[in-house]
Amino acid sequence: xxxxxxxxxxxxxxxxxxxxxxxxxxxxxxxxxxxxxxxxxxxxxxxxxxxxxxxxxxxxxxxxxxxxxxxxxxxxxxxxxxxxxxxxxxxxxxxxxxxxxxxxxxxxxxxxxxxxxxxxxxxxxxxxxxxxxxxxxxxxxxxxxxxxxxxxxxxxxxxxxxxxxxxxxxxxxxxxxxxxxxxxxxxxxxxxxxxxxxxxxxxxxxxxxxxxxxxxxxxxxxxxxxxxxxxxxxxxxxxxxxxxxxxxxxxxxxxxxxxxx
Amino acid sequence: xxxxxxxxxxxxxxxxxxxxxxxxxxxxxxxxxxxxxxxxxxxxxxxxxxxxxxxxxxxxxxxxxxxxxxxxxxxxxxxxxxxxxxxxxxxxxxxxxxxxxxxxxxxxxxxxxxxxxxxxxxxxxxxxxxxxxxxxxxxxxxxxxxxxxxxxxxxxxxxxxxxxxxxxxxxxxxxxxxxxxxxxxxxxxxxxxxxxxxxxxxxxxxxxxxxxxxxxxxxxxxxxxxxxxxxxxxxxxxxxxxxxxxxxxxxxxxxxxxxxxxxxxxxxxxxxxxxxxxxxxxxxxxxxxxxxxxxxxxxxxxxxxxxxxxxxxxxxxxxxxxxx
Numbered sequence: 001x002x003x004x005x006x007x008x009x010x011x012x013x014x015x016x017x018x019x020x021x022x023x024x025x026x027x028x029x030x031x032x033x034x035x036x037x038x039x040x041x042x043x044x045x046x047x048x049x050x051x052x053x054x055x056x057x058x059x060x061x062x063x064x065x066x067x068x069x070x071x072x073x074x075x076x077x078x079x080x081x082x083x084x085x086x087x088x089x090x091x092x093x094x095x096x097x098x099x100x101x102x103x104x105x106x107x108x109x110x111x112x113x114x115x116x117x118x119x120x121x122x123x124x125x126x127x128x129x130x131x132x133x134x135x136x137x138x139x140x141x142x143x144x145x146x147x148x149x150x151x152x153x154x155x156x157x158x159x160x161x162x163x164x165x166x167x168x169x170x171x172x173x174x175x176x177x178x179x180x181x182x183x184x185x186x187x188x189x190x191x192x193x194x195x196x197x198x199x200x201x202x203x204x205x206x207x208x209x210x211x212x213x214x215x216x217x218x219x220x221x222x223x224x225x226x227x228x229x230x231x232x233x234x235x236x237x238x239x240x241x242x243x244x245x246x247x248x249x250x251x252x253x254x255x256x257x258x259x260x261x
Numbered sequence: 262x263x264x265x266x267x268x269x270x271x272x273x274x275x276x277x278x279x280x281x282x283x284x285x286x287x288x289x290x291x292x293x294x295x296x297x298x299x300x301x302x303x304x305x306x307x308x309x310x311x312x313x314x315x316x317x318x319x320x321x322x323x324x325x326x327x328x329x330x331x332x333x334x335x336x337x338x339x340x341x342x343x344x345x346x347x348x349x350x351x352x353x354x355x356x357x358x359x360x361x362x363x364x365x366x367x368x369x370x371x372x373x374x375x376x377x378x379x380x381x382x383x384x385x386x387x388x389x390x391x392x393x394x395x396x397x398x399x400x401x402x403x404x405x406x407x408x409x410x411x412x413x414x415x416x417x418x419x420x421x422x423x424x425x426x427x428x429x430x431x432x433x434x435x436x437x438x439x440x441x442x443x444x445x446x447x448x449x450x451x452x453x454x455x456x457x458x459x460x461x462x463x464x465x466x467x468x469x470x471x472x473x474x475x476x477x478x479x480x481x482x483x484x485x486x487x488x489x490x491x492x493x494x495x496x497x498x499x500x501x502x503x504x505x506x507x508x509x510x511x512x513x514x515x516x517x518x519x520x521x522x523x524x525x526x527x528x529x530x531x532x533x534x535x536x537x538x539x540x541x542x543x544x545x546x547x548x549x550x551x552x553x554x555x556x557x558x559x560x561x562x563x564x565x566x567x568x569x570x571x572x573x574x575x576x577x578x579x580x581x582x583x584x585x
Contacts, residue, residue: 052438078440090435094427094495103424106440111449114420115413117277121420125276128421164439 003066005030005172005202006051011060013046013226020046022226023060028172028219033194033203035217035234037210039246042223044206045087048174052077052084064172078106083170085161087177091149097160098145101132104167135163139193155186162193173203179212191216214238222246280415284408295400303396304468305508310403311464312504314410316488317497318457321414323486324495325423326450327430382467403464410457411497417453418497426450427495491543493552502551510536 006028013021021043028034036044050057053074062069064082072080083104091100105128109121136142139159144152149160158178165173175194179187187209194216197203207213213220214234222230222237224246230237237243295303322328385398417423428436429446437443488507493499514532523531547554 054434073442074434074437075440075442077438084438086435086438090432090438092428092431092435094431095424099424103421103428103439103441108421108425108440111422114422115417117275117280117412117416117420119275119277122276125420168440 002030004028005032005065006204007061007063008047008051009061009063011047011050011057011062013043013050013055013057020226021050021057024223024226024228025060026221026228026231028202028204030202031198032218033198033205033216035213035220036204036206036223037208037213037220037237038223038229041225043226044223045176046226047223048084048176048204048206051174052082078104078168078170081169081171082174083165083168083172084174085165085176085178087180089149089157089161091157091160091164093148093150095148096146097141097149097152098129098132098136100149100160101135101163101167102128104164105131106168132163132167135166136160138166139163140189155182158182158186158190166197171201173197173201175203175205175207177207178205179207179209187212276416276419277412280412284412288404288408291404292401295397295404300394300396303394303400305512307396307400307403307468309504309508310400310407311461311468312485312488312507313407313501314464315458315461316485316492316504316507317410317414317500318454318461319485320489320492320495320497320500320503321418321426321457322450322454324489324493324499325418325430326426326447328447328450379471380466380469382470399468403468406460406464410460411501414453414457414497422449487540489550491540491550493550496550496552499550499552506539506551510539 004027006026008027009025011021011024012019024043024047026034026036036047038044046055049055051062051069053069053072053076057070064080067080077084092103095103107124107128109124110118112118113121133142133145136145139162141156141159141163144156144160149157152160158181162175162178165175178190178194182190191212194203194205205213205216214237217234219232220230220234220237221228222240222243229246230240230243232240291306295306298306382395382399383402384395385393389398418426425436425441425446426449428439428441429443433443436446484507488503489500490503491506492501492503511532514535518528518531521528543551549557
């Protein structure tokens with residue numbers, strides 16, 4: 001059987017006396033879109049931070065394509081094929097949109113070559129700019145390549161973030177609340193985009209919009225107070241009573257589920 | 262046509278060729294200028310060029326990479342001392358020599374202690390003629406060093422390395438996730454910056470004929486910082502503006518103070534008071550520095566002339582090595 005892209009087992013993270021993640025386990029298969037949902041403070045972003053090496057878990061293991069990931073510094077992930085978007089945008093306002101996307105690639109010119117302005121550095125620069133423009137075109141925003149991120153609408157900025165992550169050509173893409181703040185039309189477009197990415201990579205989506213997660217995910221993991229309370233297909237999750245109770249006793253149906261955001 | 266002109270030099274021109282062409286143009290203009298002015302002005306021109314090196318280096322660290330250095334004056338002292346001790350060495354190793362200022366006072370038999378060491382400035386070569394002013398020769402050396410520094414920094418800032426400096430400044434976590442080693446990038450910016458400070462310091466020793474620890478104290482460090490703020494944070498042209506202000510204001514106000522025949526307690530403090538006022542005024546009038554103010558004027562003028570507001574698609578692709 002093929003190795004899972006991401007395999008988290010018994011992961012425990014404590015902040016002082018607070019248990020943020022309590023023996024959390026989940027598997028993300030190759031070419032799977034995996035949703036992670038749960039009320040505020042359930043530990044969704046903490047899980048991402050642990051996978052990305054921003055914090056050191058007290059217990060458990062994380063492996064990526066069969067390779068132990070714990071202890072890997074965040075800046076090594078891009079080279080391994082893991083890309084992540086941040087909840088609070090995280091674009092660099094001092095760079096143009098195109099430059100933001102170019103920097104998503106982990107191909108970097110030599111320091112001395114750049115200092116001396118050598119032709120090799122120029123060639124790499126041209127190649128990366130070309131690639132970045134392709135990614136921007138794919139997302140339909142090539143026309144704002146030279147703008148500064150703060151000058152473009154929020155929904156477009158969220159696409160730029162995804163463009164930057166795609167520039168790394170990841171095998172595993174971690175999206176932290178990609179749909180928050182989007183209009184329903186923008187959300188439709190995001191739906192199509194994430195769906196099309198599935199052919200190329202595995203995607204893990206942390207999201208409050210239950211409709212959205214139900215629609216795009218093959219499998220869903222539900223967290224509450226740092227524990228996995230359910231996991232399975234969207235249909236399994238929809239009928240799960242504990243999940244409904246976690247969401248303030250509401251039945252998790254597509255129409256009411258969005259209230260969870 | 263204006264658009265086409267504004268787009269030159271474009272991204273497709275080789276980086277080094279483009280920056281060298283601009284530097285050669287600047288060199289010719291500055292050589293002509295230095296030949297037209299008197300010895301005292303040449304002396305000041307040399308000082309501006311030396312400051313440009315240090316201020317541009319500091320701007321890379323503080324403006325582009327977002328790290329604050331309050332000890333850049335001391336870094337200049339290292340350059341001054343290293344220059345005295347041997348071969349022209351203003352490279353990355355200078356950053357490792359941060360401990361040197363204390364050593365300078367402690368091992369006074371080598372470094373001259375508090376009084377420092379006297380340095381004999383290099384005289385102009387014979388082929389320039391016996392009556393070639395040494396101040397002009399000093400200005401030429403300093404200008405050459407400043408232009409080489411600016412070309413190298415412009416190359417760097419326009420590359421992925423420069424962008425990684427900014428990415429780390431703007432959002433560290435996002436930079437790390439894009440594969441940028443944040444700590445390493447900060448060290449790189451620091452090494453580049455210290456190398457500039459070292460080079461400037463070694464030239465400063467020649468220029469002043471003396472190197473003493475007291476001259477490279479906190480006051481100098483703060484002056485350099487004020488220069489990047491007045492000139493424009495994060496841009497190389499801002500460093501040039503800041504350095505000009507740094508030299509011109511004391512030169513002008515010093516003359517003013519002595520011509521007014523004031524009491525010495527007032528006369529000694531007048532230049533400092535005026536410098537402080539200029540700093541405050543600059544903050545109020547051009548919060549993004551002189552460079553930022555000029556850029557805004559340029560955009561306004563272009564909007565007025567073409568009648569259309571410049572859009573992000575950018576008629577204003579006016580080449581900015583710093584990208585800022």
